[in-house]
Amino acid sequence: MNLNQINPNLINLVKVVSTTVMFSAVGLELGNIYALTNSIRVPSNLDIVFVVERIAVTSHFIEAIIAGFFAPAKNKQPIQYAVYTFFTGTIGLLELLQIDKVEEKPN
Template identity: 55%
Template sequence: MNLKFIKKNIFPFVKVISTVLITSAIGLESWNIYAVLTNSNVPSSLNPIFWIERFALTCHFIEGIIAAFYAPSIKKIPIQYAIYTFFVGTIGLLELFDRDDASTS
C-alpha cells in the first residue's frame, strides 16, 4: 500500500466518518449542556463517552487553529480551511502541509 493509494481510497472514507463522528460529538455535548441547564439526568454510563468526545473535539479544535494560522501562507481562506480541518481532523492538516498541493496552487 503506497501513499497515493491511501490518499485516493482511504482519505475520503475517513473524512466522511470523521465528519459524522464530530457532528455527533457536538450533538452529544449539546445534549449534555441542555441536561445540565434544565437539571435533567444524563445516564452515568455515558460519562466515558463524554470524555472521549470532549478529547476528540479539543484535538480537532486545536487542529483547526493550526490550519487557520497556516492557510494564508499557501493562499487558502483561513476560516474556511479551519472549519474544514475541524471536521475532517488530521487529514485536513496533511492536505494543507502537502508540498504537492502547495506548489500547484
C-alpha cells in the same frame, strides 16, 4: 506522511467518518449542556463517552487553529480551512501542509 501514497478511497472514508463523528460529538455535547441547564439527569454510564467526545473535539479544535494560522501562507481562506480541518481532522491538516510539496514536485 505523504498522502499520495495512501489509497484515495481510504482518505475519503476517513473524511466521511470523521465528519460524521464530529457532528455527533458536537450534538452530544449540546445535548449534555441542555440536560445540565434543565436539571435533566444524564446516565452515569455515558461519562466515558463524554470524555472521549471532549478529547476528540479538543484535538480537532487544536488542529483547526493550526490550519487557520497556516492557511493564509498557502493562499487559503483561514476560517474556511479551519472549519474544514475541524471536521476532517488530521487529513485536512495534512492536505494543507502538503500543498507546497505537491506544487514543488518536478514532472
